[in-house]
Amino acid sequence: xxxxxxxxxxxxxxxxxxxxxxxxxxxxxxxxxxxxxxxxxxxxxxxxxxxxxxxxxxxxxxxxxxxxxxxxxxxxxxxxxxxxxxxxxxxxxxxxxxxxxxxxxxxxxxxxxxxxxxxxxxxxxxxxxxxxxxxxxxxxxxxxxxxxxxxxxxxxxxxxxxxxxxxxxxxxxxxxxxxxxxxxxxxxxxxxxxxxxxxxxxxxxxxxxxxxxxxxxxxxxxxxxxxxxxxxxxxxxxxxxxxxxxxxxxxxxxxxxxxxxxxxxxxxxxxxxxxxxxxxxxxxxxxxxxxxxxxxxxxxxxxxxxxxxxxxxxxxxxxxxxxxxxxxxxxxxxxxxxxxxxxxxxxxxxxxxxxxxxxxxxxxxxxxxxxxxxxxxxxxxxxxxxxxxxxxxxxxxxxxxxxxxxxxxxxxxxxxxxxxxxxxxxxxxxxxxxxxxxxxxxxxxxxxxxxxxxxxxxxxxxxxxxxxxxxxxxxxxxxxxxxxxxxxxxxxxx
Numbered sequence: 001x002x003x004x005x006x007x008x009x010x011x012x013x014x015x016x017x018x019x020x021x022x023x024x025x026x027x028x029x030x031x032x033x034x035x036x037x038x039x040x041x042x043x044x045x046x047x048x049x050x051x052x053x054x055x056x057x058x059x060x061x062x063x064x065x066x067x068x069x070x071x072x073x074x075x076x077x078x079x080x081x082x083x084x085x086x087x088x089x090x091x092x093x094x095x096x097x098x099x100x101x102x103x104x105x106x107x108x109x110x111x112x113x114x115x116x117x118x119x120x121x122x123x124x125x126x127x128x129x130x131x132x133x134x135x136x137x138x139x140x141x142x143x144x145x146x147x148x149x150x151x152x153x154x155x156x157x158x159x160x161x162x163x164x165x166x167x168x169x170x171x172x173x174x175x176x177x178x179x180x181x182x183x184x185x186x187x188x189x190x191x192x193x194x195x196x197x198x199x200x201x202x203x204x205x206x207x208x209x210x211x212x213x214x215x216x217x218x219x220x221x222x223x224x225x226x227x228x229x230x231x232x233x234x235x236x237x238x239x240x241x242x243x244x245x246x247x248x249x250x251x252x253x254x255x256x257x258x259x260x261x262x263x264x265x266x267x268x269x270x271x272x273x274x275x276x277x278x279x280x281x282x283x284x285x286x287x288x289x290x291x292x293x294x295x296x297x298x299x300x301x302x303x304x305x306x307x308x309x310x311x312x313x314x315x316x317x318x319x320x321x322x323x324x325x326x327x328x329x330x331x332x333x334x335x336x337x338x339x340x341x342x343x344x345x346x347x348x349x350x351x352x353x354x355x356x357x358x359x360x361x362x363x364x365x366x367x368x369x370x371x372x373x374x375x376x377x378x379x380x381x382x383x384x385x386x387x388x389x390x391x392x393x394x395x396x397x398x399x400x401x402x403x404x405x406x407x408x409x410x411x412x413x414x415x416x417x418x419x420x421x422x423x424x425x426x427x428x429x430x431x432x433x434x435x436x437x438x439x440x441x442x443x444x445x446x447x448x449x450x451x452x453x454x455x456x457x458x459x460x461x462x463x464x465x466x467x468x469x470x471x472x473x474x475x476x477x478x479x480x481x482x483x484x485x486x487x488x489x490x491x492x493x494x
Contacts, residue, residue, distance in 0.1 A: 002054035020061035026183025028066060042067045043270040048074035048289055049210075051353050052343045054384070070273050072382070075100070076107035077118055077286055078265025079231040080093040082256050084111050094227035097244055097252070097264070099207070099234040102128035104234050106210045108168040108218045108225070115283045120218035120316040122210040132150050132200050137163035139199045140189045146182060155182050166191040168236050170492060200483040204243055211247055217316040227374035230259040287378050291315045294374060295349035296492045299463055303329065309342060309349040312376045324375035324426070326391070328368045336361050337372055339388055341401060344480075356401045360388045427466040427474055436462065436478055439485055447488075458484065 105123035344352025
């Protein structure tokens with residue numbers, strides 16, 4: 001998805017968008033037949049690690065099929081929503097592992113008081129159950145004395161079908177066997193857990209990496225995870241269940257059918273979008289699947305290195321979010337700065353996905369004198385506002401990037417942008433933070449010696465947290481400092 005690759009079916013070749021549109025058109029017709037009413041809008045699930053291009057391709061397919069996409073929901077988020085809505089009263093932290101046919105996604109979520117908050121998502125868009133099936137089928141053919149490349153298409157399909165069956169049936173100390181005919185020659189093929197573990201060990205290692213990234217990004221340890229949920233048909237493989245149990249040190253659960261979990265979660269999301277009364281007490285948050293930033297440059301030992309990616313909103317930031325950074329001119333007499341907006345994780349900006357670019361005029365001057373503050377404001381609908389302010393004269397250039405966003409009317413877009421305005425206040429300017437800083441300064445004036453130095457340290461710590469622009473961390477630090485201030489004020493004797 002998101003590439004120009006064409007797949008040949010018979011005499012015709014199709015893009016992934018065209019094939020997806022055919023599937024969506026059939027689903028639309030089935031839904032209309034079942035409901036007895038026209039269907040024009042949809043919530044569509046996508047792998048969490050789909051980038052902006054792949055998400056746009058998904059929306060293009062829906063448009064071809066005659067559907068308006070109200071929301072794209074990450075698949076592990078959908079699965080968690082399906083599982084969580086069954087027990088919204090519980091407070092828990094859980095991991096969702098979603099291994100489908102072609103992709104693998106992991107999400108870690110927290111659930112409390114009807115709120116489901118995604119803490120982090122990661123994945124591998126090039127790894128799925130089909131990779132395991134292909135590896136096992138190739139090995140079965142080799143063991144049977146057949147060369148994979150010389151097999152007829154029908155014979156390959158027979159090996160793939162048997163591999164799909166055996167990979168789910170195999171158990172420790174109980175080999176899985178099946179009969180197959182190749183060129184009218186009957187064969188008995190066998191798969192043991194030892195052999196399966198050997199031929200797919202590199203694939204299992206690839207499953208581990210997104211799990212580790214997710215734990216790191218969420219700042220949650222394995223011991224903090226209460227539940228592990230497996231979704232996607234490929235999680236029926238014992239090797240995947242064993243990995244999940246080994247990593248999280250607890251048995252994974254199946255409260256929802258792994259084949260249905262994502263569809264059920266997407267349906268719940270559709271209910272949230274439609275503001276269904278049964279879901280009035282349910283709140284769902286999500287995170288940015290990739291970092292968002294701009295191209296910049298840096299000078300090291302007198303040499304300038306351009307095309308460097310400067311993240312402004314890091315991956316797995318809870319949405320909605322607003323973050324800013326300051327950038328200076330790179331050359332003498334520069335009269336404009338090009339702002340190129342990228343999505344991705346590569347240190348080389350051009351290796352990421354370009355979302356848009358524009359120019360910002362700046363006064364002429366020596367290198368580094370003029371600077372701009374670039375603020376990104378991003379919400380769960382995928383709407384990204386880039387607000388650039390020239391520090392020397394206060395002039396602003398604002399660009400709205402909506403190719404990541406779900407379909408919205410102009411009125412809805414304006415409403416979203418108005419809501420995002422409230423996020424664009426710098427943490428240093430927020431009333432509650434200003435009040436706390438003034439209180440700390442006042443106490444600093446009142447105290448002496450070590451007490452005064454301690455107050456200075458507290459003020460420095462708070463301003464450092466404010467500079468990170470993480471609302472959750474700021475709220476926690478503010479609460480901690482308010483307790484300290486309360487104790488000081490109670491015990492201070494003039």
